[in-house]
Amino acid sequence: MEESKAYIETGILELYVLGQLDAHEQREVEGMAAKYPEIKAEISAIEIAVEQYAVQHAIQPTKGLDQQIFEKIIVHSNSVSAEEEIFSAADHEAKIIPLQRDQSASTIKTLRYALVACIGLLVVSVVALYAAHDKLNVANQQILALNTDKEKFASTVSFMKEENKDLQEIATISSDPTWTSVKLAGTKISPQANMMVYWHRKGQHVIVDNTKMSLPQNDAAHQYQLWAIVDGKPVDLGVFDAKSVSGKLLIAMKEVGNAQAFAVTLEKRGGSISPTMEKMVVMGGVSI
């Protein structure tokens, strides 16, 4: 008795009648109602009160609505009951639920297509990016190769310019009377050797012509040294290498204003103070 009274006072029965309880709570109330008649009576009293409250707010339906309802129901009751259930369920759902479901389903469908499209785009993008990256690499390599080529050409051009300048100078020297060309001929130790020295008496310039040089190639430890014979004494005019490989065409030597002859000896690298006469390869007198 006490238990049922306390239970009634919790207010759960009102919520039960108003349909506010979940399935579990409903079963609990129904269990209590089956156990305690006073709870069952209390529920009925609440129901009657709430029903009357609804009756107080009644609104008369439009005339003829009852016929519409009866027609619907009679159509249903004429069919088999199993069918009826499906029919009514479908009928009911068609009114409310499917609209939402259809919409969300179509949204999901759209999103799915969008996702597929996105993935497709991503794949295409990655492929395109990879291809572009590849091409870029090739282009970079080509640029490097072209740069190397360009540098080669530039150095070739500058070398050729230099060479051209020297050739022109040789041409000028040979046609200029102020320049004296001295031909040095081979000595006993190297009869095949010969070379050409240009000497500008006034300007005291001495130039060795690399194009008209035929000396045995010197090794790394030795160099050729040019001497001017001035009043019988050798004057050092500097050292040079006999190179078969390309180099400068004209080699400017030390200056000398007065010389009767020029001679070349093979000396240790860097040159000697006085010439080693037995290593003299070429010599030639200045013709006046």
Add this chain to the structure above:
Amino acid sequence: MATNNKISLTEEDLVRALKDRETIAIKALYDMYSAALLGVIFRIVQHSEIAEDLLQDTFVKIWNSADSYDSSKGRLFTWMINIARNISIDKLRSRDFRNANKNQDIENNVDFIDAERKVTFNSDTMGLKDMVTALKPEFNSVLDMVYFKGYTHVEAAEELNLPLGTVKTRIRMAIMELRKHFN
């Protein structure tokens, strides 16, 4: 009742007839309860055409679900009211309904409709409406939110910013007050 051709049966007979799928049962239920059910539905959806459509749905559902009614669990009329309320609340919360009613001022419709339409009064309870509306407004408003506006008691507590216990108490007090008048 015979004077206006309306059918009225005892609850026991009604339930049996309904479960036996006798169409007279649905006719009797309509005569006895359609106005009260429409009143409940209308107050939830606030739209007279939709309310009548839902009233049809309600009766179809009552007819089709008759087997699931268990008289040991509650009165038939309460069961019917709860079917009507659930159908109405489903409608109220459905997307198409919300979209269609965005521009309507829901709160102001009830008095207008009540004044315009012929509200039926049971002769036995004539005058009680005034007494009921004279209930303490704070008790009544919670009950009305749950019963007539489609709120759950939890939503009502949130809406009114009240503890759930207070909401339960107020619902109970409001119903106690109703019982003083009706029982």
